[in-house]
Amino acid sequence: MPSNSRWNGMKPLLGREYANARLFIFAVPIVYFLIVVLKRMNNWLWNRPSTDTLVRLARHDFAHGDLYRYVYDNGANEAGGRLWLLLAVFVLALVQLGVERRNGSQELLFSLPYSRARVFLSKWLLGAMMVTGTLLICTLADVVVMAVSPASDYVRLDYFAAQFGYSWLVVLAGYACALLVGAVTGSVASQTILTWVLAAFPIGFFLLLDASLNVQGIQLPRRTHDGFGNSYTPLLGDRIQDALNFIGYASLSYTDIVWWRALAMLVLLGAGLLLATGAYVRNRVENNGKLMLFKGGETVLRYAVVLCASMIAGMVGKGLFRLGAGEWLGYDIGFVLGCVLSAFIIRRLLRMRFKY
Amino acid sequence: MLAVRGLSKRIDGKAVLTEIDLELAAGGVAGLIGRNGAGKTTLLRVISGILDPDGGEVLFEGRSVHREPEVKRELVFIPDSPEAWYGYTGWGAAYMFGQIYPRFDPACFRDMMNRLGLPLDRNIRHFSKGMRMMFSTALGLSTRAKLVLLDEPTNGIDPIAKKQVLTLLMEAAADGMSLVVSSHLLEELERMTDTILLMRAGSVEMHASQGVADGIVAKLQVVFGGAAPEAWLRSPDVRVLEHIGRVYTLLLNAAPGSAALKELEAMRPLLMEPLPVRLEDLYVWKLGGEPYAE
Amino acid sequence: MIRIDERSPEPIYEQIVQRFKELIAKGALVEGDRIPSVRELSATLLVNHNTVAKSYQELERQGVIVSLRGKGAFVAKAGDMPGMERERLDRLRAELRRIAVEAHHLGVGSDQLTSWLQTDMRDYGRDRDAGSAGTEQAD
Numbered sequence: 001m002p003s004n005s006r007w008n009g010m011k012p013l014l015g016r017e018y019a020n021a022r023l024f025i026f027a028v029p030i031v032y033f034l035i036v037v038l039k040r041m042n043n044w045l046w047n048r049p050s051t052d053t054l055v056r057l058a059r060h061d062f063a064h065g066d067l068y069r070y071v072y073d074n075g076a077n078e079a080g081g082r083l084w085l086l087l088a089v090f091v092l093a094l095v096q097l098g099v100e101r102r103n104g105s106q107e108l109l110f111s112l113p114y115s116r117a118r119v120f121l122s123k124w125l126l127g128a129m130m131v132t133g134t135l136l137i138c139t140l141a142d143v144v145v146m147a148v149s150p151a152s153d154y155v156r157l158d159y160f161a162a163q164f165g166y167s168w169l170v171v172l173a174g175y176a177c178a179l180l181v182g183a184v185t186g187s188v189a190s191q192t193i194l195t196w197v198l199a200a201f202p203i204g205f206f207l208l209l210d211a212s213l214n215v216q217g218i219q220l221p222r223r224t225h226d227g228f229g230n231s232y233t234p235l236l237g238d239r240i241q242d243a244l245n246f247i248g249y250a251s252l253s254y255t256d257i258v259w260w261r262a263l264a265m266l267v268l269l270g271a272g273l274l275l276a277t278g279a280y281v282r283n284r285v286e287n288n289g290k291l292m293l294f295k296g297g298e299t300v301l302r303y304a305v306v307l308c309a310s311m312i313a314g315m316v317g318k319g320l321f322r323l324g325a326g327e328w329l330g331y332d333i334g335f336v337l338g339c340v341l342s343a344f345i346i347r348r349l350l351r352m353r354f355k356y
Numbered sequence: 357m358l359a360v361r362g363l364s365k366r367i368d369g370k371a372v373l374t375e376i377d378l379e380l381a382a383g384g385v386a387g388l389i390g391r392n393g394a395g396k397t398t399l400l401r402v403i404s405g406i407l408d409p410d411g412g413e414v415l416f417e418g419r420s421v422h423r424e425p426e427v428k429r430e431l432v433f434i435p436d437s438p439e440a441w442y443g444y445t446g447w448g449a450a451y452m453f454g455q456i457y458p459r460f461d462p463a464c465f466r467d468m469m470n471r472l473g474l475p476l477d478r479n480i481r482h483f484s485k486g487m488r489m490m491f492s493t494a495l496g497l498s499t500r501a502k503l504v505l506l507d508e509p510t511n512g513i514d515p516i517a518k519k520q521v522l523t524l525l526m527e528a529a530a531d532g533m534s535l536v537v538s539s540h541l542l543e544e545l546e547r548m549t550d551t552i553l554l555m556r557a558g559s560v561e562m563h564a565s566q567g568v569a570d571g572i573v574a575k576l577q578v579v580f581g582g583a584a585p586e587a588w589l590r591s592p593d594v595r596v597l598e599h600i601g602r603v604y605t606l607l608l609n610a611a612p613g614s615a616a617l618k619e620l621e622a623m624r625p626l627l628m629e630p631l632p633v634r635l636e637d638l639y640v641w642k643l644g645g646e647p648y649a650e
Numbered sequence: 651m652i653r654i655d656e657r658s659p660e661p662i663y664e665q666i667v668q669r670f671k672e673l674i675a676k677g678a679l680v681e682g683d684r685i686p687s688v689r690e691l692s693a694t695l696l697v698n699h700n701t702v703a704k705s706y707q708e709l710e711r712q713g714v715i716v717s718l719r720g721k722g723a724f725v726a727k728a729g730d731m732p733g734m735e736r737e738r739l740d741r742l743r744a745e746l747r748r749i750a751v752e753a754h755h756l757g758v759g760s761d762q763l764t765s766w767l768q769t770d771m772r773d774y775g776r777d778r779d780a781g782s783a784g785t786e787q788a789d
Contacts, residue, residue, distance in 0.1 A: 012455040019443065104439035110406040111435075112456055113428035285407050286367045385698055523693045530689035530699035547654065547662060547697045565698065566661060632659035 013114060013122035020105070021095055021126070028088045029134040036081040037141045043073075044149035057151055068254050071154045075254030078163045082170055082250045085134065089127055089175035090195055096123045097182030097280075098191040101288040102356060110285065120280040124179065124273065131171050139164045159254065166257050169265040170250050176272030177246075183279035184297045186290040188356040194301075202244035208311045215318055215331045289353035298350050305346045306339055313338020357382040357534060358403070358431075358503060362412035365402055372398045374558040376412070380536070380551065382502065385529045387545035387565070388538040389635075390555030391643050396538045397436070399555065400505045403536075404433035416503065429458055430502040436511050438480065438492035446476035449495055457499040465498035472520055486513035493521055503534045510541060522548065546635035554642060561642070569633040573641040574610040574617065579603055579627040588619065595641060605631070607641050651678070654695055662697055666705035671714060674725055675774040683725045685715060712738060 018025065043049070049057075053070060056062065068074060100106045109119050139160050146155045178195055185191040210220060242248060249261060284293045292298045317334015318327045363376040372395045380386055388396050401407045403414050405421045405428060413420050419427045441449050446469055454460045469476050472490045480488060493509045509525070510518045522544060529535055529548075536553070539545055545552070545565075552563040563572075579602050589596055593609035593616035608616040620628065652669045654662055673679045685691075688706060692699040706723060709715045717723040753763050 012452050015455070016452060019448075103442070104435065104437060107401070107406050107435055108440035111404040111428070111433040113426050113431075115425050282408075285401075286365075384700070519696070522696050526693040526696055526699065527689055530692050543656060544696060547695070547701075550698050550700050566663075566701070630659075632657065634656075 009114065009118065010122055010125070013109075013112075013119060014126060016109075017096065017123055017126040020100075021092060024088075024092065024095070025126075025130050028085070028130055029137060031084055031088075032081050032134050033138050033141065035084055036077045037138050037145060039077050039080075040142055040145045040149075044145065044151060049150060054150060057153070060153070062154070067154060067156075068159070071151050072156075072159060072254060075159075075163060075252075075257075078167055079251045079253065081138070082167050083247075085131060085167070085171040086174045086250055089131065089171060090178045092127050092130070093175065093178035093182045093195075094188060094191055096127070097179060098185070098188035098356075101186065102188070106283075106285065106288070110283075116281045116283060117277055120179075120183075120277050124175075127175050127179075128172060131175065132168065135164055135168055135171075162257060163254065166252075166262055166265075169262055169269060173265045173269040173272060174246065174250070176269050176276060180272050180276035180279065183276045183283070184293055186287050186293045187354040189354055190291040199246055202241045202246070205308070206241045208308065208315070212311045212314060212331070215314070215328050217328070289355070291350055291352070291354075302343075302346050302350065306342050309342030310335045310339040313341070357417060358536075359415040359418075360403065360412070361415065363399075363402060363409050363414065364411035365398060365407060366410055367398070371558055373402065373409075376558075376560050378553065378560050378562055380503075380534065382534055383529075383532055384551055385525075385535045385537065385549045386551040386553055387549035388536055388553045388555065389540070389542065389545065389639060394555040394643075395558050396555050397507055399560070400433060400507050400536070400538060404428070404431065404505055406433070429456070431505070432457070432496045432499050432501045432503070433505045434492050434496035434507065434509065436489075436507040437485075438488050441488075441492065441495075442479070442481040444480050445478060446474065446480070446491060446495075449480070449491075450476075450498070453495060453499060457501060459500040461498050461500050464500070465494060468494035468498065468524055471524075472517065485511075486517055489513055490517060490521055493524065497524055497528045497533070500531075500533065503536070504528070505536045505538075507538050508540075509537060510539060542636045542639055543634070552635065552638075554639070556643060563638070565635070568635050569610075569638040569641070571612065572610060573633060573638060574608045575631040575633045575637050576606050576608060576620070577603060577627065577629045577631055578606055578620065578625050580623065580625050585623060588623075591616075595644065597637075597640070603627075607637055652691065652695060654697065663701045663705045663708070666691075666695075666697070666702065667708050667712075670705075670709055672774070674714065679725050681725050681727045685723050685725065687722055 056070070062070060100109070110116065112119075143155060143157070143160055146152065177198070181195045181198065182191045185194055213220065243264070249265060252261065279294070282294070287293045292301055314331040314335035317337070318331040321330030321333060358378075358380040360376055360378045363373055364371070365373040376399065388399070390396050398407065402409050403421065405414075405425055408422060414422065416427045416431050421427055421431065444452075446465075450460070450462055450465050454462060466476065469491070472494060474483070474487055474491055474494070480491060483491060489509065489511055490513060493506065496504050496506070506525070509521055513521065518541075525535060525537065526548060537545065537549070546568060547565075549565045552565050552568055554561045554563060563569075569575075575597075584602075584604070588594060589604075589606075593614055595607040596604060597607055598605035606620075608614075608620065610617065651673060652666060654665055658665060660668070670679070670685070679685065686694070688699050688702045691697070692702045695702070706715065706717070710717060710723070713726055715723045716726045749763070753760075
């Protein structure tokens with residue numbers, strides 16, 4: 001098929017996606033503008049910078065690191081903007097996948113003469129266009145603001161280019177993951193909960209696992225970054241957690257943006273998109289409304305929920321029953337109770353169908 | 357034109373469609389009937405590619421609708437509730453369909469909407485249930501696609517509008533579009549269709565609409581001479597439709613090899629008058645004893 | 651103008667054939683009148699277009715209507731197609747014979763039968779417009 005007809009095939013799908021999310025798509029760049037560009041204008045145009053800063057600016061005596069700290073706030077604006085965009089793409093993924101399952105939209109889309117991969121691609125394209133457009137416009141506006149500010153000598157195009165590229169990767173990787181969750185869950189509720197649980201998972205799970213092992217008398221090696229051995233995160237977990245913690249990637253300050261982190265986001269973006277497309281193509285429409293669309297997903301969710309719920313119940317048990325035998329007994333009682341109870345509840349939940 | 361081969365679908369561990377085979381020729385009107393929960397909507401949703409089959413395939417003009425979705429440019433499904441169009445106006449929906457279906461005819465759409473008395477510039481969300489159904493039927497027929505599947509197109513609409521919608525269907529069929537209509541309007545379907553697809557516990561039986569019950573079931577009005585033969589009346593080859601005084605209205609198994617008619621003749625009833633057999637009688641004969649699947 | 655009787659055991663396509671012949675016999679449709687297209691009749695009666703088409707083919711075969719390509723179908727001149735006419739006359743003759751036999755068994759005399767036939771001929775038959783027989787009908 002020639003590329004022109006390929007594009008013509010996308011037009012009605014994109015048009016429909018756009019019509020469904022129209023208001024939202026305009027709200028996103030506006031809020032991003034407030035967070036990033038307006039803040040910059042506030043700092044440099046409307047509020048007079050401190051005399052000290054102005055003197056230093058005039059003297060050009062910023063060392064490399066200082067420049068980004070004093071002039072660019074370490075990239076805090078962009079980090080905040082990234083978090084907002086991540087929230088936005090999460091909501092967009094919810095509208096595009098979770099909501100369409102229950103309002104007849106998916107039925108219409110799947111009955112059209114398009115492959116599901118193309119339907120999915122049109123959804124992703126809309127989100128990608130929204131993110132790219134927002135970042136592009138606001139970065140350009142940001143450059144202009146800097147160029148007319150008292151700090152105009154310090155407009156660093158490599159700073160803006162790096163922030164633009166990194167933000168684009170992080171937000172689109174997050175979007176791909178949100179779409180993946182949306183493509184394997186069957187309802188708005190489970191998509192919402194699972195997305196947030198996954199985002200919090202790296203921090204929460206290692207804390208829980210470490211505490212649980214501690215009760216059982218197993219000590220993982222500690223990192224002693226405060227010099228007194230007072231850190232509560234085990235050494236290995238700390239590294240893994242750092243590498244897996246998506247929110248950490250999003251809130252990096254400028255000087256911490258390094259190549260391997262950008263590369264990790266690129267890999268996440270690619271893998272997320274691939275898996276999400278695969279899941280969407282195999283969409284079990286008849287399971288819409290359930291927690292999970294696929295048998296495999298149900299199994300993973302069941303074990304994960306039982307494991308986490310048992311550990312949490314164990315920690316609660318440890319606090320409740322202070323028995324002579326030591327805290328492990330209370331933990332074990334809680335663990336077993338939690339295990340049985342959560343296994344029962346998740347079994348029931350997996351069978352239910354939800355309106356949303 | 358449409359060939360369904362060995363189609364199976366399980367939902368929640370329950371077999372909804374089992375090994376369905378059917379073949380529809382171009383230019384015909386097929387009526388899909390069956391009790392609630394028999395799998396009519398599921399069958400239409402699998403044929404239109406909304407659901408993936410667990411086994412078997414759906415071929416439209418020899419090409420699989422699931423593997424080559426572009427063949428659906430000539431196959432349109434009209435669901436029983438057009439919620440998907442909330443937020444659109446008639447024109448908005450027509451604009452989108454115009455981009456998708458190569459032979460979509462906006463003039464035809466406008467004409468149908470006018471005849472049905474539906475505004476083209478009002479949000480579909482603000483239509484009543486019946487108006488939405490009429491709108492989506494008009495939209496689907498305006499694609500001028502070779503095959504249109506309609507899931508209960510007269511659901512929730514008043515008798516006058518019902519006649520209008522059925523008129524649109526008949527015109528489309530006369531223009532050469534093939535239709536599959538799922539409905540409970542047995543009387544109308546019998547006249548409008550040339551094929552009846554009778555669904556029962558996940559499988560489909562095909563019958564020609566003309567003489568739909570020939571060789572399957574006979575309908576008779578009978579008055580017995582003496583006491584009514586209770587045991588015979590309860591036999592599987594006989595079903596009592598009505599019983600007023602001494603007059604019985606019976607359905608008899610008329611399949612070759614059934615002895616029901618001969619047995620009745622042997623009893624020498626006072627009156628034995630054949631009645632015309634309608635689709636409704638076939639429906640009762642085939643499905644009358646079935647409980648709802650749901 | 652055409653009505654379908656749901657309760658009749660007669661197949662729908664035969665009902666349509668019969669109704670058209672009645673309308674023509676009554677004079678409601680005269681030679682040269684355009685009859686509804688298959689599409690129109692199918693849509694008004696809510697009857698499958700293949701069924702309507704079959705009726706029209708039968709009417710055409712019997713010489714009751716003629717269809718002109720691209721223009722539609724029209725009521726034909728009575729007895730326009732001699733071959734057809736012969737067959738139909740034979741059938742009519744056989745029908746009368748059957749009625750005579752039935753009348754014999756019911757004890758209906760020929761006077762009674764003739765008076766019935768005359769009544770029907772007055773309503774449908776050629777007696778009514780005998781005066782204008784042979785006069786060409788203007789379109």
